[in-house]
Amino acid sequence: MFKKLFKKKETNTDLVTPLTGKVVPLAQxxxxxxxxxxxxxxxxxxxxxxxxxxxxxxxxxxxxKTKHAISFRTDGGAEILIHMGLETVQLDGKGFEIHVTNGQKVKKGDALATFDLDVIKAEGYQTITPIILLNGEEFSLSNAAGEQAVTAGADTLFRIEKK
Structure with missing residues (x-):
């Protein structure tokens, strides 16, 4: 019982890929x-x-509110943003279905959302989805996946380490 009470929170963590597709460097x-x-x-x-x-x-x-993005906090304190598509805030939720709520606890691989790639493309928006470390002053990224095909929940995207 006391071991659990005084257990140190793990601050370093591996992020699994939230989507199936091809990894693209942020610079691109x-x-x-x-x-x-x-x-x-x-x-x-x-x-x-x-x-x-x-x-x-x-x-x-x-x-x-527009369902195009979700932010998270890891158990160790790192803050992550998944931004589904580019400029998709303009769609005001069209093509997006969210399966979680603010404050909900999640585990790697839990369903978060579905977004209709065809609807988004038909509306003239790109589906490329940035995954961003928001508090980079406290954490850094390492071991980022290269340009390769990845499967949602199965492959490691990058590692977050406490500075």
């Missing part, structure tokens, strides 16, 4: 906010499937 994302790392460091995935799963064990911090 056609949106300066992401490619210039204005929001933080990370990586992107060009999805081939509509399912989005949790990349971490932790908590949902914010499901954006």
């Amino acid at each position: 994302v056609p949106d300066e906010v992401f490619s210039q790392k204005m929001m933080g460091d990370g990586i992107a995935i060009e999805p081939t499937d509509k399912q989005v799963v949790s990349p971490i064990d932790g908590e949902v911090v914010d499901v954006f």
Whole structure:
């Protein structure tokens, strides 16, 4: 019982890929906010499937009202953003279905959302999805996946380490 009480929180963690698709370096994302790392460091995935799963064990911090983005906090304190598509805030939720709520605890691989790639493309938006470390002043990324095909919940996207 006391071991659990005084157990140190793990601050380093591996993120699993939240989407099935192809890994794209952040520098190649056609949106300066992401490619210039204005929001933080990370990586992107060009999805081939509509399912989005949790990349971490932790908590949902914010499901954006427009359903295009979800932020999380790992059990160790790292903050992560999944931004489904580019400029998709303009869709005001069209094509997105969210399966979690603010404050909900999640485990790696839990269903978070589905987004209809065809609807988003038909509306003229790109589906490339940045995954961003928001609190880079406290954490850093390492072991980032290269440009390769990945499967949601199965492959490691990158490692987050406490600075």
